Amino acid sequence: MQGNLNEIDIRSILQLIELGQRTGELFVETYSALPTVSRIYPSVHLSRDAASQNSWFVFFFNGQIVYAAESRDGNLGRLRDYLRYYQLNNVLDGIERPDLASTNAPEYGFLWHLLETHRLTPMQGRSILRKMIHETLFDLLSLHQGSFIFDMGPALAPQLTTLEITPSIAKIAKQVQEWKQFYPHVQSPNQCPSISDVDRLREALPPKAFTTLSRISDGKTSLRQMSRYLHREIVPIAKAIYPYVKQGWVQLFSVQSDSSPAAKFDSGLRPPTARVPRIVCIDDEKTIRKTVEYMLEQHGYEITSFGSSLKALSLVFPLKPDLILCDIAMPEPDGYELCAMLRKSAAFRQTPIVMLTGKDGFIDRVRARMVGASDYLTKPFGEQELLMLVEKYVGPGVPSDRPSSETSFDDPELGL
Template identity: 65%
Template sequence: MQGQLSEIDIRSILQLIELGQRTGELFVEAYPSSSLPPTHVASPIETRSTKSLSGHSWFAFFLNGQIVYAGETDVSLLRLRDYLRRYQAESAVDDIASSSIAAFNAPEYGYLWALMENHSLTPAQARSVIKSMIHETLFDLLSLHQGSFIFEMGTPLAPQLMTLETAPLVTKIIKQVQEWKQFYPQIHSPDQCPVVANRASLKEVLPETTFSTLDRYADGKTSLRQIARYLNRDILTVARAIYPYVKRGWLHLAHSSSEELGGGSKVRARDLDFWQINKTPRVVCIDDGATIRKTVEYILNQHGYEVTAIDNPLKALSLVFQLKPDLILCDIAMPELDGYEICAMLRKSTAFRQTPIVMLTGKDGFIDRVKARMVGATDYLTKPFGESELLMLLEKYIGVGHPDQPKADQLLTDALEEG
């Protein structure tokens, strides 16, 4: 089962999965804002919602029609750490060996299970976290109007800690999504960050403990969604609580850095230090096709990137650990080891858990993209691709190259000498 969200909505998809008592994985991908199809004229509320979610993708795992776990395909553990703050257990993630979660399709779920096994979390706490994660993910999915989906039958996510009936959960969240729209335009995204604008007025009307809590979180950096996670509340409850004060102007809502950048990198260029800005970005291209390798080498060398092209996927696995690239381009269809296997192997290593891995897909790219997300790929590039497409993707994840590197090196030297 697969298709476009302009043809069938998420609610109907979930109903089909539940009624069919199906076991497997649902993958949903929001359209990037630059490629939204002109088949649906969205309202202003829908447009803001779509923009804040564009470029994101999600997984939901089902067992006999009931939902087991759901989350974004992003391989970072930021969301999990936010939830673990409830139990002062966020640092426990660092003590989990990556090998212990290698068998899980969803790293976040694997880490949560491992934390329970080593008694950093109780089963009841773990179930509470999973329930909140599912609720949060479905809120995003049921707010989505443009995108693609695919449901693949398969073995269930194991082991299961809990399952939730889909229909009552969807009914509840649909009502929340409808109420959420009433806060527009003052509140339009869970990624907005509140900041106190009128401290005196807030202190006058709020109990001391309530004001203290609000003042701690309303720092202009912590998003509404993060506050909901910390307080063990859903996003609607948090929005409903602050809305009157936002409307009066006592609280302002700023945009998070990720929202300003369209949901891409969470680090702003101005926050990088001098060395990161001026060092030559290093790229490894793994592809058994000579034409692709030569094309990538030529383009990237011309634009100031350090590039190493490797034709043998087995050799590539050992070389990437020596080269420590800033980004990896990896073809999918290769002999001995395909791109999915290489990506999955690299993600099991802490050295490459956060490294951007971009899969090079064929013309029929949707199924490729689904599988790429499943193994932890960051993005994809459809072949054949042009120079501008390749450079735009690299600039998105690792910045521009440095054709005049000797000059940059001299600037760094001068800065160190002056220091």
């Protein structure tokens, strides 16, 4: 199985592997254009000379995830960061490359060596491995461009643990959506905070929280490293520091180097001056229209809905939407006919049109494609399912300046 991410997204690929109970390795490759050109102009295709290559891989056993990482270059920086939580900062020093590291991912081999030599307990090893997988999934679910290939083969062995795909991607997809609320103040997990107003920050934080933040906000330690050191997810870390970045008391710096993934992370976010994506929803069911409006508006999309296909046909042209969601089962003209009519107009030949229906049959999908539909979404659908599909075609929305809920840096969940 192989293809491009503009044809099928990472979430769907993972679900196919889970449904087929496949064993093997998924390899994902993407190119990040220089100075955010690809984010601002997604239709521009740069040559490989003008972009940096990034890759990720995920190992599976019977449709469950065994291990995942960003690259296979043997860099043990991530593992060292996680070991720091257990006061094992220097445990890798002097260790010869294990035999397992020669045949599998080096990082995984060294982790297994620490278990065999009883420097890590199985519980600690499983905790580190789960966080490594979640970290990799966070980056993968943030991608909008790239290519992939899945090779069936023998399982990565020995296995320390396995993670079910569906609950894992549901959790991480929610984190990806929450992360986008911090833009443009926080743009990448690999940005490094540095305190710019010590006095105000000291007044705002409890002494223990201020001491902790001061110690790790050195302009060299990234938000992602902080999450590793504290053994916490990246979103609570960003949410905790966000108010002080917004106030200007803490500044974030991007460290660009070959060993740092700061330049590699493709958040898919728009620049602060980007136009709000405009979505049109055409459905004769009021409940569906209101649900779509609620789901999309809170995530930074402009949404206009119509309960009649005839009314939509007369009013949709001046709106110039970036994406059209169109129900199939409507009074004449139905969704198929409406889609075909829109495709005959030069104004909508390239506009993504997604068909909404309660039917989930192969014939309906084929017919939708025949009339020019870009995709197909079966009702009922969830918020994350809708958002992932919308982002696939028009990118993320433009969020408001304020996250839905604030978290202080002395949040007890952070252990500070």
